[in-house]
Amino acid sequence: MSLSRTIETPEIIGAQDPKSAPRKHILDLDDYSREEITDVLESARGMKEVLGRDIKKVPALRGKVIVTLFYEASTRTRISFEEAGKVLSADVINMSASGSSAEKGESLLNTGLTIQAMGVDTIVIRHPHSGAPHLLAQHLDKVSIINAGDGLHAHPTQALLDLYTVQDKLGSLEGLKIVIVGDVLHSRVARSDIWGFAKMGAKVVLSGPATLMPLDLMRTSKSIARSPFASLVEVDTDLDRALEGADVVMALRLQQERQKAGFLPSIREYIRRWQVTDSRMELARPGAMVMHPGPMNEGIEISNSIAHGGSSVIEDQVTNGVAVRMALLYQTTIGAVQES
Amino acid sequence: MQERQIMNHEDVRRALARVAHEILERNRGAEGLVIVGIHTRGVHLARRIAANLAEFEGIEVPVATLDVSLYRDDNRVRSQSHTKLQPTDIPMGIQGKRVVLVDDVLYTGRTIRAAMDALVDFGRPQQIQLAILLDRGHRELPIRADYVGQNLPTAFNERVKVRLIETDGADEVALIFEDLEVPEESPEISKDEQEA
Numbered sequence: 001m002s003l004s005r006t007i008e009t010p011e012i013i014g015a016q017d018p019k020s021a022p023r024k025h026i027l028d029l030d031d032y033s034r035e036e037i038t039d040v041l042e043s044a045r046g047m048k049e050v051l052g053r054d055i056k057k058v059p060a061l062r063g064k065v066i067v068t069l070f071y072e073a074s075t076r077t078r079i080s081f082e083e084a085g086k087v088l089s090a091d092v093i094n095m096s097a098s099g100s101s102a103e104k105g106e107s108l109l110n111t112g113l114t115i116q117a118m119g120v121d122t123i124v125i126r127h128p129h130s131g132a133p134h135l136l137a138q139h140l141d142k143v144s145i146i147n148a149g150d151g152l153h154a155h156p157t158q159a160l161l162d163l164y165t166v167q168d169k170l171g172s173l174e175g176l177k178i179v180i181v182g183d184v185l186h187s188r189v190a191r192s193d194i195w196g197f198a199k200m201g202a203k204v205v206l207s208g209p210a211t212l213m214p215l216d217l218m219r220t221s222k223s224i225a226r227s228p229f230a231s232l233v234e235v236d237t238d239l240d241r242a243l244e245g246a247d248v249v250m251a252l253r254l255q256q257e258r259q260k261a262g263f264l265p266s267i268r269e270y271i272r273r274w275q276v277t278d279s280r281m282e283l284a285r286p287g288a289m290v291m292h293p294g295p296m297n298e299g300i301e302i303s304n305s306i307a308h309g310g311s312s313v314i315e316d317q318v319t320n321g322v323a324v325r326m327a328l329l330y331q332t333t334i335g336a337v338q339e340s
Numbered sequence: 341m342q343e344r345q346i347m348n349h350e351d352v353r354r355a356l357a358r359v360a361h362e363i364l365e366r367n368r369g370a371e372g373l374v375i376v377g378i379h380t381r382g383v384h385l386a387r388r389i390a391a392n393l394a395e396f397e398g399i400e401v402p403v404a405t406l407d408v409s410l411y412r413d414d415n416r417v418r419s420q421s422h423t424k425l426q427p428t429d430i431p432m433g434i435q436g437k438r439v440v441l442v443d444d445v446l447y448t449g450r451t452i453r454a455a456m457d458a459l460v461d462f463g464r465p466q467q468i469q470l471a472i473l474l475d476r477g478h479r480e481l482p483i484r485a486d487y488v489g490q491n492l493p494t495a496f497n498e499r500v501k502v503r504l505i506e507t508d509g510a511d512e513v514a515l516i517f518e519d520l521e522v523p524e525e526s527p528e529i530s531k532d533e534q535e536a
Contacts, residue, residue: 022417045409046425055461060410088410302484331423335416 012250014115022335025145026328027193028154033243037199040327042166047326050087061090064333067115068124071108071148072095072146073225076294077148077158081124082324090333093120116143122333124148130188144332150189150221157328158293159192161321163200165313166248168320169289173200179242179284181255181299182273184251185263189293190252198232205234207242207282208252208274211263239274250291251276251302267300281311284294289313346492347513352473356385359471360392365440372466374437378455379407379426384445384506385473389442404430407439411454415487428458430460435463440487444474444502449483474513476500482491484514 029037049057064087068078078094085092095115097103102111109128114125122144125133130151137145149155169175178197184190184206197204206213213235236242241247254270264270275291290302290312298304306312347355367373370393377386383405390403407426417423443457457467471487476494492515494500498517503509 020419022419022423039421043423043425046427049428050410053461059412059457309376312416330410330425334423 002025004032004160010033011182017286022331024332025133025147026156026332027133027137027147028147029159029199030154031167032199033196034199034201036161037196038330040160040324041328044160044320044324047084048320048323049329050326051323057089058087058243059089060332061088061333062328063073064121065093065119066090066122066124067093067095067120068148068332069095069111069115069126071102071127072149074148076289076321077126080318080321081148081157081325081329083322084329085320086327088330090121090329092289097177101333106208108132109135109139112143113138116140122156122329123311123333125150127151144189146328146332149188150188151246152191155188155245156191156192157321157325159196160292160328161215161317161324162189162291163196163252164320165291165317166202166289167200168316169313170247173202176202176247177245177285178202178248178250179207179239180203180204180252181239181276182244182260182298183212183263185212186258187252187253190193193250194233201202204232204233205242205246207235207236207239209235209264209270213237223252240280240283243280243283246288246305248289248291249276249281249284250293251296252293253295254297254301256297256300275301275303276306277301278305278309282304287311291317294318301325341518342517343501344515344517345512346474346515347490347511348533350509352489352504352511352513354387355473357392359487359489360389363389363440363469363471364393364397367471367487368398368403370401372436372438373401373510374404374430374432374441374465375401375440375442376392376404376406376430376434376459378441378443378451381502381504381507382406383439384504385471386440386442386452389440389471398461401415402432404434406430406455406458407459408451408454411457412450413454414450418511430462433463434459434465438467438469439465440469440471442471444473444504445500446470446475446483446485446488447478447500449481452483453481473502474500 050056068081072077082092099203125136126148127150130153131144131146133152141299142251163173180190180193183242194204194251289312290306292302292314296302296307298307354376364370375386377383381478385483386403390401394403395398405427407428409425421444439459442449459465459468469486474484474488475491497518501514502514503512505511
């Protein structure tokens with residue numbers, strides 16, 4: 001088993017068509033069909049109705065156990081999964097790397113096997129290494145694995161909540177222009193969003209400093225093998241030009257902990273050229289919406305007034321995240337009829 | 341696999357007209373009624389019953405929709421598409437109302453049990469009544485319908501298929517015989533059967 005291979009050509013585990021058995025794992029959106037994404041978004045709408053009730057509790061996953069296994073810091077994703085599981089009546093156990101046996105050197109696989117041996121139904125994992133959820137999915141046969149962010153690779157539940165939020169506001173994703181601006185190189189959110197938006201028929205334009213664009217997406221780098229993304233997206237390092245006619249502008253967090261490697265001359269230059277501001281938003285389509293996967297560096301990749309202004313749907317993204325994760329937990333945890 | 345027609349378009353129309361009349365008779369009008377259709381075909385039947393009530397009595401009875409998936413006790417799914425939820429929409433609320441639940445086929449009763457659990461999460465109705473297009477027997481719970489389009493005794497290994505114009509292009513109820521032997525798995529876990 002080669003892990004590096006799964007990064008180059010993501011191995012498709014559990015690729016599904018809607019008529020087949022329910023999806024067991026959610027690892028990335030690359031193996032989702034448009035129909036399957038549409039179904040998830042529709043189910044999420046049903047889940048959002050549950051969240052709007054006076055009594056936010058349904059018995060769907062009673063008796064099921066979900067573990068959130070987080071090897072990286074998180075506020076919204078972890079809490080959102082926990083709320084989603086609890087509204088569906090599952091028992092949710094939160095585990096983080098600090099304070100666990102991971103500190104004593106236990107391998108990821110052994111931690112996974114231990115959790116599986118306790119009879120857990122679903123593991124929601126976030127890990128700094130790309131491919132960690134795939135590793136668990138390949139070796140654990142009794143639990144469902146949901147990827148809550150792995151390294152630079154994928155964050156499929158975030159992408160689905162982004163799709164939901166845009167569809168909810170604008171009605172359809174077909175033909176929309178989505179501009180994703182900032183540190184795409186280090187963004188697993190951007191990678192999953194590209195799959196999701198492209199599959200739903202939207203046009204994705206990436207913008208930001210050339211040093212923070214993935215090399216295999218740059219049109220100029222003919223010598224480098226194109227990734228499957230290359231045909232789905234455009235890159236334009238000139239944000240003002242990229243914003244023309246944009247329906248959605250998504251700012252990514254400038255991952256300052258990664259900037260020491262010299263990707264940027266200075267934060268000030270970044271702010272001047274790529275911060276999403278009121279004046280820049282005037283270049284986009286009137287009524288265009290602003291998104292951010294959070295956590296935000298307000299005043300760096302996004303101005304304060306935009307972050308909390310009328311065009312911002314950043315809080316809607318958080319609300320919708322619970323509904324989308326309910327739909328995904330329900331789908332994977334409910335269990336399939338055993339064909340005899 | 342063979343198929344025999346049990347009800348045609350006219351049979352369905354007459355049955356729904358009679359059910360609407362029985363609802364009016366039993367409730368002495370349509371005041372305070374809410375019709376709640378269970379997805380998928382129950383929703384369309386609910387709308388048709390409401391249209392009948394409007395025609396017969398000149399009163400608009402609110403129609404709500406209910407997806408009971410999250411309340412099922414046989415909640416194991418056969419395919420990807422079965423994990424999809426449909427909209428539950430009860431804008432008028434049911435507190436103190438007389439609720440008429442509507443579904444196409446009454447079989448084990450488990451769908452109706454789930455529907456009642458779902459309903460009480462929205463309030464305390466004064467009463468819950470049940471209207472059904474076809475009762476095929478084989479109850480596993482102490483549930484019976486108040487309004488029945490047609491009773492049809494069936495065998496376990498037969499399936500009932502309700503087709504409606506809104507979903508299938510034509511109104512029809514058909515009995516499908518498996519010419520095979522009795523299936524191995526217990527029928528109540530099959531959502532196909534429940535919805536059939």
